[in-house]
Amino acid sequence: MVLTLIPIGIVMAERAEANIWGELTDTLYAWHKAIGFSVLLLMVVRIGIKLRMTAPAYPDTLPRALQIAAKALHHSIYVLLVLVPLLGWAGVTAFPALITLGGYDLPAMPFIPQDSDLAAQLFGIHGTLAIVLTVLLIGHIGAAFQHMFKKDGIFRRMG
Ligand code: HEM
Numbered sequence: 001m002v003l004t005l006i007p008i009g010i011v012m013a014e015r016a017e018a019n020i021w022g023e024l025t026d027t028l029y030a031w032h033k034a035i036g037f038s039v040l041l042l043m044v045v046r047i048g049i050k051l052r053m054t055a056p057a058y059p060d061t062l063p064r065a066l067q068i069a070a071k072a073l074h075h076s077i078y079v080l081l082v083l084v085p086l087l088g089w090a091g092v093t094a095f096p097a098l099i100t101l102g103g104y105d106l107p108a109m110p111f112i113p114q115d116s117d118l119a120a121q122l123f124g125i126h127g128t129l130a131i132v133l134t135v136l137l138i139g140h141i142g143a144a145f146q147h148m149f150k151k152d153g154i155f156r157r158m159g
Contacts, residue, residue, distance in 0.1 A: 002039065002137060005036055005039070006134050008031060008032045009130060012025060013123075029097070033088070033106060034101045036084075036088050040085035040086065043085070047082075055157075058154070058157070059157075061152060062152070073140060077140060080129055083129060084130050084133055087123075089106065090109050091122035093114075094112050095119040096108065096114050
């Protein structure tokens with residue numbers, strides 16, 4: 001979902017910047033908001049599951065430094081998977097532009113005032129952190145593939 005949200009987000013923001021409005025731009029925004037908000041809801045479920053389950057221990061063969069790096073990477077991905085959609089939601093609440101697929105509105109985020117300057121700032125941080133998230137995800141996917149080819153048991157641990 002995130003890998004879909006990135007190109008949609010960049011294209012729609014560029015169209016808005018170039019003042020290209022119309023059905024395609026609206027559709028891209030509507031899908032971006034709907035998929036992005038779904039990521040937020042899925043993260044609530046995911047964190048709920050994660051808190052009830054313990055992940056299997058890393059094999060002793062994995063150096064301690066790599067275990068710490070892996071944990072730091074995973075925690076950062078979790079934080080950003082919550083923060084990035086929250087910032088997007090806060091931005092559309094401040095703008096306000098809550099309309100999404102099928103003409104349905106997202107709920108407004110509580111305590112966020114309608115303020116176009118605030119919306120611009122929130123969208124700026126949203127876009128930057130989304131790029132950081134993408135870099136971390138690419139690193140994560142790359143590391144997962146490396147372990148798959150090495151057959152060191154780490155890839156199977158993910159399942
Ligand atoms: C994991 C979830 C999300 C990711 C990875 C993501 C990613 C992105 C990216 C890469 C951009 C383009 C930034 C730019 O080029 O300036 C963007 C823009 C945008 N996103 Fe998201 N997004 C997510 C969730 C959301 C959510 C939940 C909403 C609202 C409900 C949202 C609303 C927006 C809006 C309105 C823009 C355009 C901002 C502008 O026009 O400057 N996003 N997003």
